Amino acid sequence: MEDPIVSQNITADLLPQRFSRWGKRWTAILVVICAFGAYAYFLQLKNGLVVTSMRDYATWGIYISNFVFFVAISLVGSLITAVLRLADVHWSTPLTRIAEIIAVSAIIFASLIIVVDMGRPERFLNLLLHGRLQSPIIWDVVVICTYFFISLLLLYFPLLPDLKILIAAKEKTGARLNKLYRFLGSFWKGNAQQVRISDRSINILCITIIPVAFCIHTVTSWLFATTYRPGWDSTNFGAYFISGAFLVGAGAVVVAMYVFRKAYHLENYITALHFDKMGRIVVMLAMLYLYFNINEYLIPAFKMKKPEEAHLMGLFTGQFAPVFWFAILVGMIVPIFMLVFKKGRRPLPMFIAGMMIVVGAWFKRYLIVTPTLLHPFLPMRDVPAGYLHYFPSWQEWAIAMGSLSGALLLITFFARILPIIPIQETITERHEMAS
Amino acid sequence: MKWPLNYLPELAIIILLSLAGGRSRAQTPAKKDLLVTVGFYDIDNRAMYLSVHARTKVDGRFQPVKGARIRVYLDKDSAACLTGDLVTDPAGEGRAIISPELKDRWNSSATHSFIAISDGDTAFNASRTESSVTRARLQIDTGEGHTLSAVLQEWKNGQWMPVKGVDVKVDIRRSGGNLAASDKEAYTTDSAGKITADFKRDGLPGDEKGLLTLIAKVEDNDLYGNLQAELPVPWGSIGKAGFSIDNRTLWGIRSRTPIWLLFMAYSIFFSVWAVLVYLILQIVRIKRAGHADGYHARL
Numbered sequence: 174m175e176d177p178i179v180s181q182n183i184t185a186d187l188l189p190q191r192f193s194r195w196g197k198r199w200t201a202i203l204v205v206i207c208a209f210g211a212y213a214y215f216l217q218l219k220n221g222l223v224v225t226s227m228r229d230y231a232t233w234g235i236y237i238s239n240f241v242f243f244v245a246i247s248l249v250g251s252l253i254t255a256v257l258r259l260a261d262v263h264w265s266t267p268l269t270r271i272a273e274i275i276a277v278s279a280i281i282f283a284s285l286i287i288v289v290d291m292g293r294p295e296r297f298l299n300l301l302l303h304g305r306l307q308s309p310i311i312w313d314v315v316v317i318c319t320y321f322f323i324s325l326l327l328l329y330f331p332l333l334p335d336l337k338i339l340i341a342a343k344e345k346t347g348a349r350l351n352k353l354y355r356f357l358g359s360f361w362k363g364n365a366q367q368v369r370i371s372d373r374s375i376n377i378l379c380i381t382i383i384p385v386a387f388c389i390h391t392v393t394s395w396l397f398a399t400t401y402r403p404g405w406d407s408t409n410f411g412a413y414f415i416s417g418a419f420l421v422g423a424g425a426v427v428v429a430m431y432v433f434r435k436a437y438h439l440e441n442y443i444t445a446l447h448f449d450k451m452g453r454i455v456v457m458l459a460m461l462y463l464y465f466n467i468n469e470y471l472i473p474a475f476k477m478k479k480p481e482e483a484h485l486m487g488l489f490t491g492q493f494a495p496v497f498w499f500a501i502l503v504g505m506i507v508p509i510f511m512l513v514f515k516k517g518r519r520p521l522p523m524f525i526a527g528m529m530i531v532v533g534a535w536f537k538r539y540l541i542v543t544p545t546l547l548h549p550f551l552p553m554r555d556v557p558a559g560y561l562h563y564f565p566s567w568q569e570w571a572i573a574m575g576s577l578s579g580a581l582l583l584i585t586f587f588a589r590i591l592p593i594i595p596i597q598e599t600i601t602e603r604h605e606m607a608s
Numbered sequence: 609m610k611w612p613l614n615y616l617p618e619l620a621i622i623i624l625l626s627l628a629g630g631r632s633r634a635q636t637p638a639k640k641d642l643l644v645t646v647g648f649y650d651i652d653n654r655a656m657y658l659s660v661h662a663r664t665k666v667d668g669r670f671q672p673v674k675g676a677r678i679r680v681y682l683d684k685d686s687a688a689c690l691t692g693d694l695v696t697d698p699a700g701e702g703r704a705i706i707s708p709e710l711k712d713r714w715n716s717s718a719t720h721s722f723i724a725i726s727d728g729d730t731a732f733n734a735s736r737t738e739s740s741v742t743r744a745r746l747q748i749d750t751g752e753g754h755t756l757s758a759v760l761q762e763w764k765n766g767q768w769m770p771v772k773g774v775d776v777k778v779d780i781r782r783s784g785g786n787l788a789a790s791d792k793e794a795y796t797t798d799s800a801g802k803i804t805a806d807f808k809r810d811g812l813p814g815d816e817k818g819l820l821t822l823i824a825k826v827e828d829n830d831l832y833g834n835l836q837a838e839l840p841v842p843w844g845s846i847g848k849a850g851f852s853i854d855n856r857t858l859w860g861i862r863s864r865t866p867i868w869l870l871f872m873a874y875s876i877f878f879s880v881w882a883v884l885v886y887l888i889l890q891i892v893r894i895k896r897a898g899h900a901d902g903y904h905a906r907l
Contacts, residue, residue: 305862306873319880326887333894360898367897374890381883388876552788 179607180600184338187596188345189589190437196585203582210575213568214289222292224568230553231546231563235573236290238538242421243283243580244317244393245414245534249422250276250324251386255379264450266602267442267594271429273328274591275422278583280321286576309395320389323382330375333361334597350590390418397541403484404545413465417534420458420505424530427451429584431524433593442594445519452518455526456509463505484548492562493544496536504533640664642732644678644724648741648833656706656714660724662696664732672700676732680704681723682713689713691722718743718763741833744771748824748837754807756789758824758837760797770801774826778805780812781821781838787812789822807843814844 192200217224227234253272257265288294304311336358343351361367394414397405407413430451434443474485488497508526511517517526543563553561565573647659662676676696681689692704706714714720721740728734743763750756758776761768775794779786787809795803803824814820820843825836856866 303862306865306869307858307860312873315877319877319884322884326884329891330887360895362898364897367894370890370894370897374887377883377887381880385880554788554793555786 179603183600183603184342184596185345186439186441187592187594187599188339188342189350189592192589193436196436200582200585203578203585206578207575207582210572210578213571213575217289217568217572218294224566226559226563226566226569228560228563229556230549230560231543233290233542233546234563235539235565235569236286238535238542239573239576240283240286240290241393241414241538241541242535243279243286243576244390245418245421245538246425246531247276247279247283247320247324247422248386248390248415248418249426250327251382252419252422253426254327255382255386258375258379259383263602264447266598267439267447268426268430268451269331269598270328270591270593270595271433272422272426273324273331274584274587274593275425275429276324277321277328278580278587280317280324281583282576282580284317284321285579286573289572289576309392309399312392313389313396316385316389316392320382320385323378323385327375327378327382329357330371330378331595331598332591333358333367333371334363335592335595337361337363338596339592353590387415390414397545401550402545403481403548403550404541407469409465409468413462413469416458416462416465417537420455420462421531421534423451423455423458424508424527424534427455427523427527428531431520431527433588434520437593439594442599448520448523449515449518452512452523452526455523455530456512459505459509459512459530463501463509466501466505480550481548484544487544487548488540493540497540500533500537500540502533503529504537505530639728639731639733642673642676642726642728642735643670644676644726644735644737646680646722646724646737646739647828648722648739650745650833650835652836652838653745653747658691658704658706658722660692660694660696660702660704662700662702662726672696672698673732674698674700676700676726677729678702678724678726681725682706682710683717683721683723685723685725714743742831744826744832744835746776746824746826746835746837748822748839750822750839750841751804754810754843755804756807756822756824756839756841757802757804760801760826760832760835762832770797770799771832772797772799772801774829774832776803777823777825777827778803779823779825780809781823786823810843812844813847814842815847818842818844818846820844 225234249272253265254269258269288297291297300311300314304314336354339346339354340351340359346354391411391414394410398407398410400406427448430443430447433439470485470488473481474489477485487493508530511522511526516522547561547563641664643663643665645661645663647661648656649659650656658680660678660680662673662678663670664673665671674696677693678696679685679693680691682691683689689710691706691710692702694702694704696702719740719742721738724735724737724739726732726735744760745763745768746758746760748756748758756778758778760771760774760776762771763769774797776797777794778789780789790805790808792805795805797803807822809820812820819840822839822841823836825834826832827834829835854864856864858866858869860866
């Protein structure tokens with residue numbers, strides 16, 4: 174039997190809230206960065222890819238780094254929601270919606286940024302009409318569409334019981350949002366048959382999303398690993414990418430947990446216990462990713478094959494060394510040392526560690542993509558000096574930052590219209606705990 | 609604040625004159641200078657041609673000029689010495705082959721000059737450029753083992769004399785570009801005009817007979833221009849076309865996808881999307897269950 178007062182309190186706490194002054198400022202800043210990115214993209218469309226610093230050798234730059242980063246972050250939906258739900262872990266309930274929102278937002282922008290990388294985006298349809306099934310690029314297109322659809326369903330099904338609560342709270346949510354809620358879930362009555370179908374569907378989704386999530390990032394890694402180049406010619410790439418994706422996704426959830434907890438005063442729902450448990454998961458994932466990194470770099474460095482030497486030395490001691498060691502230290506080693514201690518798993522240190530992981534992960538993707546392209550097996554000769562190096566142009570920075578801001582804006586938008594913590598599940602769990 | 613008013617007539621005249629000057633300038637825009645450069649190329653002591661580039665300064669930067677008409681002469685600007693009458697392409701470049709008719713003139717002297725003349729048009733001033741080269745030849749040969757050598761000589765006092773201190777590159781011709789034949793970027797000729805380099809590309813695929821084309825070249829030399837010598841050598845591995853576009857392969861065309869890949873890809877795709885379609889149907893079922901519930905409640 175549900176206690177109506179407790180339920181009302183939980184509902185009042187977890188209903189979507191209007192933006193505070195800081196929320197409005199945050200949104201305005203993101204809109205401005207997005208608009209600037211859109212202007213830069215307009216210039217790129219008008220003048221062509223020549224406005225970027227990508228040339229004959231560095232044909233992939235920060236757009237593709239950003240793409241890999243977004244795909245990686247999107248995997249968090251399968252980790253937090255699917256893996257933990259199937260393992261019957263209940264403490265993660267308040268984090269599931271955050272993870273699903275991040276997953277949907279990230280996969281949308283992963284799709285957009287790959288179109289931005291195309292010199293002739295109007296020819297995108299040709300990829301589907303005339304694409305070769307032998308190409309991993311086609312596999313990536315298919316698997317991204319599939320993963321987006323599954324993530325959307327995984328956001329939608331658990332939302333149905335909350336929609337009923339949101340529709341009932343019309344006075345607090347406003348008429349316009351109420352229309353949206355009614356469109357999405359006015360048919361949800363919460364009867365036994367609906368609950369049974371919904372629970373079974375969520376279970377099927379959780380089972381389906383795990384192999385698809387593994388596919389999406391494995392296929393993304395194959396975009397690189399199926400080509401014969403120093404740094405990409407690796408059988409380790411699929412597992413290496415997936416472990417990195419889980420780490421950056423978990424880091425992003427930690428950051429989001431802290432921000433939403435502060436912004437919406439959710440201290441009673443996202444507690445120190447959640448940070449502690451997520452901290453343990455992050456340590457495990459960081460160690461796993463570090464292990465794959467050691468495999469990825471130490472073994473080729475031990476052999477130091479001549480054609481790969483320039484690439485590896487460029488990373489270890491050359492022009493990419495500062496970024497490489499930053500990504501390894503800040504993105505993995507320092508967070509491990511911080512979070513392995515209980516004090517480090519408190520909210521603020523967790524937030525700092527989460528930020529370090531996310532920033533480190535972005536640079537790691539840059540290191541995966543660009544240095545390899547600048548160290549081909551055949552030497553670069555008789556080319557303009559500008560072809561030998563790559564540093565993104567301002568248009569590339571603006572578009573990349575615009576896409577990152579766009580993803581954050583989408584997360585902010587979802588947080589404005591949806592309960593960031595599942596209301597009905599929280600009520601049910603609190604009553605189960607009380608009884 | 610009276611004094612500006614005292615100068616008002618003068619100010620008005622200055623402004624009017626400036627406007628008038630500006631308008632007249634707008635009506636007759638100033639012609640630009642055309643910068644023409646001529647590069648000399650001798651390919652394997654067989655074909656000689658001149659590469660002419662036309663550029664002009666726009667906003668402080670040199671830009672290629674398309675459609676510039678330029679006549680190029682060998683030594684003298686007379687009809688008998690005309691080497692080419694060319695129009696530059698969008699990259700501002702045009703080529704003129706030194707024809708066999710000019711062979712006697714070419715052989716008559718150790719140094720030659722090339723005169724490029726543009727008569728000018730509405731956009732550009734007329735221009736005249738002269739550049740000179742010393743007759744030289746580059747020869748390539750192979751030595752013991754997989755070594756190669758090249759000799760650079762210039763025509764001096766009626767005979768070929770070795771040239772010391774000039775950089776020579778040694779390459780292998782590949783599809784779409786050249787590959788360095790050795791570790792060093794370039795070798796400098798000794799007092800005999802010779803360079804020797806080790807061939808470092810063993811096992812490189814050649815043609816169906818295993819032939820590779822070695823190239824020695826002097827690039828953009830102030831005295832001799834661009835010289836290139838070529839030599840086919842049987843140092844490559846015998847290249848075999850190991851595939852056919854008619855086979856079903858991973859590198860084949862779209863309609864030649866391997867059957868196993870088609871089977872696997874479509875099996876996975878349809879299995880996953882069948883589950884997703886099933887889940888969409890579950891939403892419809894949930895909807896119906898909700899409506900039925902409402903119907904029963906109303907009853």
